[in-house]
């Protein structure tokens with residue numbers, strides 16, 4: 001029987017926030033979208049919960065799937081930890097103690113927003129790497145009990161805890177200048193695609209009149225391949241659905 005259960009977006013955010021947006025293992029700041037939730041005592045441990053409580057002097061409230069066992073982890077540490085058997089090491093006791101102290105903070109936030117459907121949707125969407133829009137930013141801001149929320153324009157969007165503040169960085173699309181530049185670039189790409197498409201059609205028409213063993217046919221065939229490659233490169237750069245704030249801007 002697997003003891004793992006899916007962690008809700010609110011719970012994930014609560015763990016992230018309670019640890020100031022840093023990885024529990026390496027203490028490096030992480031983006032919310034990259035935040036994994038690790039179990040200090042792995043869910044795969046076969047011991048019954050009663051034994052674990054006894055062995056680690058845990059509180060009666062301790063659950064494998066609970067804030068007293070959950071920590072935020074960056075991708076690297078999350079993968080590394082999978083291969084290390086931490087159980088029965090004295091470090092686990094210290095880890096669990098640290099987590100127990102932080103747990104009430106996370107738990108309180110999660111309980112307050114447990115039934116907030118709007119917030120879970122926004123957070124879940126963010127975990128997919130999508131950028132929040134203005135309304136969604138407000139929803140996230142309202143999750144944190146003591147606001148200081150900083151909103152900045154940056155290279156790409158991300159949410160981070162920094163010096164006790166929740167910093168929401170928005171992509172250049174949030175500024176008028178950023179949107180103007182975006183439109184200009186998009187128009188240029190569209191024009192290039194149109195020109196290449198008509199060139200492609202012309203090449204095909206010319207080739208139809210030629211013998212496929214002739215040199216001119218082979219020259220045109222090479223040109224056709226080049227045009228095709230350029231179109232393949234350009235087409236994904238064209239944003240579909242107009243100017244949205246929800247483009248995938250990771251990396």
Ligand SMILES: [Zn+2]
Nearest residue numbers: 023026074077
């Ligand atoms: Zn880490």
